[in-house]
Amino acid sequence: xxxxxxxxxxxxxxxxxxxxxxxxxxxxxxxxxxxxxxxxxxxxxxxxxxxxxxxxxxxxxxxxxxxxxxxxxxxxxxxxxxxxxxxxxxxxxxxxxxxxxxxxxxxxxxxxxxxxxxxxxxxxxxxxxxxxxxxxxxxxxxxxxxxxxxxxxxxxxxxxxxxxxxxxxxxxxxxxxxxxxxxxxxxxxxxxxxxxxxxxxxxxxxxxxxxxxxxxxxxxxxxxxxxxxxxxxxxxxxxxxxxxxxxxxxxxxxxxxxxxxxxxxxxxxxxxxxxxxxxxxxxxxxxxxxxxxxxxxxxxxxxxxxxxxxxxxxxxxxxxxxxxxxxxxxxxxxxxxxxxxxxxxxxxxxxxxxxxxxxxx
Amino acid sequence: xxxxxxxxxxxxxxxxxxxxxxxxxxxxxxxxxxxxxxxxxxxxxxxxxxxxxxxxxxxxxxxxxxxxxxxxxxxxxxxxxxxxxxxxxxxxxxxxxxxxxxxxxxxxxxxxxxxxxxxxxxxxxxxxxxxxxxxxxxxxxxxxxxxxxxxxxxxxxxxxxxxxxxxxxxxxxxxxxxxxxxxxxxxxxxxxxxxxxxxxxxxxxxxxxxxxxxxxxxxxxxxxxxxxxxxxxxxxxxxxxxxxxxxxxxxxxxxxxxxxxxxxxxxxxxxxxxxxxxxxxxxxxxxxx
Numbered sequence: 001x002x003x004x005x006x007x008x009x010x011x012x013x014x015x016x017x018x019x020x021x022x023x024x025x026x027x028x029x030x031x032x033x034x035x036x037x038x039x040x041x042x043x044x045x046x047x048x049x050x051x052x053x054x055x056x057x058x059x060x061x062x063x064x065x066x067x068x069x070x071x072x073x074x075x076x077x078x079x080x081x082x083x084x085x086x087x088x089x090x091x092x093x094x095x096x097x098x099x100x101x102x103x104x105x106x107x108x109x110x111x112x113x114x115x116x117x118x119x120x121x122x123x124x125x126x127x128x129x130x131x132x133x134x135x136x137x138x139x140x141x142x143x144x145x146x147x148x149x150x151x152x153x154x155x156x157x158x159x160x161x162x163x164x165x166x167x168x169x170x171x172x173x174x175x176x177x178x179x180x181x182x183x184x185x186x187x188x189x190x191x192x193x194x195x196x197x198x199x200x201x202x203x204x205x206x207x208x209x210x211x212x213x214x215x216x217x218x219x220x221x222x223x224x225x226x227x228x229x230x231x232x233x234x235x236x237x238x239x240x241x242x243x244x245x246x247x248x249x250x251x252x253x254x255x256x257x258x259x260x261x262x263x264x265x266x267x268x269x270x271x272x273x274x275x276x277x278x279x280x281x282x283x284x285x286x287x288x289x290x291x292x293x294x295x296x297x298x299x300x301x302x303x304x305x306x307x308x309x310x311x312x313x314x315x316x317x318x319x320x321x322x323x324x325x326x327x328x329x330x331x332x333x334x335x336x337x338x339x340x341x342x343x344x345x346x347x348x349x350x351x352x353x354x355x356x357x358x359x360x361x
Numbered sequence: 362x363x364x365x366x367x368x369x370x371x372x373x374x375x376x377x378x379x380x381x382x383x384x385x386x387x388x389x390x391x392x393x394x395x396x397x398x399x400x401x402x403x404x405x406x407x408x409x410x411x412x413x414x415x416x417x418x419x420x421x422x423x424x425x426x427x428x429x430x431x432x433x434x435x436x437x438x439x440x441x442x443x444x445x446x447x448x449x450x451x452x453x454x455x456x457x458x459x460x461x462x463x464x465x466x467x468x469x470x471x472x473x474x475x476x477x478x479x480x481x482x483x484x485x486x487x488x489x490x491x492x493x494x495x496x497x498x499x500x501x502x503x504x505x506x507x508x509x510x511x512x513x514x515x516x517x518x519x520x521x522x523x524x525x526x527x528x529x530x531x532x533x534x535x536x537x538x539x540x541x542x543x544x545x546x547x548x549x550x551x552x553x554x555x556x557x558x559x560x561x562x563x564x565x566x567x568x569x570x571x572x573x574x575x576x577x578x579x580x581x582x583x584x585x586x587x588x589x590x591x592x593x594x595x596x597x598x599x600x601x602x603x604x605x606x607x608x609x610x611x612x613x614x615x616x617x618x619x620x621x622x623x624x625x626x627x628x629x630x631x632x633x634x635x636x637x638x639x640x641x642x643x644x645x646x647x648x649x650x
Contacts, residue, residue: 012553019459020469022457024476029494031487031525034493041493167373167377182582206386241384245640304585323590343482350481
């Protein structure tokens with residue numbers, strides 16, 4: 001009896017493994033292995049094709065990406081101690097005097113200027129980075145996440161509340177609001193490139209018509225100040241229906257009697273939302289934020305199709321830089337280092353969100 | 362109905378309709394423009410005529426687009442890659458989930474935890490090392506043995522078959538099924554594979570639809586980053602890479618709109634027919650919250 005049971009268990013062991021193995025092998029080979037490799041490669045100088053053997057270089061790739069330096073510069077003075085002014089502009093020493101092999105500033109060697117601030121009347125504070133393009137990619141990606149996540153989830157919630165009413169034909173509206181979600185981001189980006197165009201774009205036309213000509217045409221993707229906001233707006237347009245549906249399914253889990261009680265107690269619409277709907281949506285809220293944040297961090301097709309990082313690096317993103325370096329420039333080690341940093345960003349956000357949920361339980 | 366209630370109802374519909382316009386205007390513009398010659402397209406975009414099917418309409422852009430790019434080939438590639446991946450994904454993911462949920466075996470819970478944890482690894486972060494891996498993998502094809510998977514269908518299929526989300530959806534669904542079903546079938550002498558094939562799968566319609574739709578959307582729509590990296594030959598390109606053809610020499614906007622319409626309408630039509638299932642599938646990813 002006992003041996004029989006043991007044999008049955010062994011059989012189940014074997015069958016269990018056999019059934020799970022194909023999918024698990026694929027996950028290990030094509031997901032976990034490259035993931036682990038990314039960590040390893042980021043510590044080497046690996047290139048796609050290279051005559052030199054691969055070497056271990058420690059954290060050099062990360063230092064190159066993240067290196068930041070600061071510099072305070074004072075205006076150039078004339079021999080008599082007065083500040084030299086040329087054509088009405090105060091003259092400053094050139095940054096490259098400090099960053100090109102200056103023995104007094106070895107830590108700033110080969111850095112480039114990222115931006116500068118005037119801190120007092122004449123003194124300027126210069127922020128330098130070893131890799132200005134990458135730093136801009138980090139800044140843009142973080143900005144994208146910080147703006148898109150709350151805006152998109154907020155609008156999605158408003159839409160879900162609108163759609164959650166009992167109205168005839170409401171499903172038609174739900175179908176329309178959700179439609180952009182099923183369209184490829186590649187197609188959407190291409191289409192919006194035309195919509196945003198400065199000369200022939202229909203966004204300018206629409207703004208002109210509805211403001212009776214008050215709004216001047218803008219080349220939305222051609223300006224450093226509007227390119228990233230334009231991409232944000234388009235991304236929200238495409239993705240908001242997805243999160244609307246998740247909010248909707250959350251709304252439908254709230255027990256109807258709660259609303260009945262609120263109505264009998266004479267609650268206003270706002271009070272119903274604040275004290276019945278919102279508390280019931282807490283789990284959904286966390287889920288929506290996690291999904292949007294993860295999607296927003298991997299900002300890529302929009303950039304590839306619409307701007308390729310331009311104008312003047314104002315739309316560089318982490319994934320786009322990982323592709324440019326790891327693939328186009330064949331610098332696998334550099335691309336992997338960016339990938340690892342991206343993963344750490346995503347991981348820390350999802351850990352932070354998990355921490356938020358734990359605390360309140 | 363009292364007057365103020367009626368006014369509020371009308372206002373609600375007006376609001377809903379305005380929002381609908383925001384979501385629909387780019388799509389309308391795309392389809393309408395695809396029938397207009399370039400010059401008129403550019404002229405019309407300066408006014409609301411951009412959204413009206415007026416002027417010189419023809420299928421010219423479509424035939425020009427077919428001349429410019431091998432659209433039939435690209436469509437076939439995309440559909441083939443998507444279909445094969447979706448089918449294999451459903452099969453292998455449901456098998457693995459079945460084993461995770463219903464069978465007792467050594468290492469089960471650890472393995473399942475590891476597999477499901479990969480959910481938070483974005484594909485973009487592994488693309489570069491994955492390129493190194495597939496570049497060194499052997500393949501035995503009809504034309505013999507070779508090393509490196511670049512420029513093929515399988516390089517666009519095999520790495521995407523198994524993913525944490527699909528397995529998770531099946532695990533979630535199977536856990537809610539009554540275990541008595543499995544036990545009864547086992548007592549009747551069914552093998553584990555028969556239980557999977559005859560008992561569980563026939564009950565899994567909803568989750569199969571959900572997983573298939575999500576996988577379909579990801580596979581058909583997101584074919585950009587990976588194909589850029591691994592497919593240089595025209596023969597294996599999916600539709601999303603075909604856009605490049607329309608920027609060579611001169612940018613032909615009418616043809617681009619035609620191409621975008623061709624590659625989008627099947628998905629939109631599919632969505633309109635099955636919209637309940639589409640929306641339910643997205644909603645079900647939210648249930649785990």
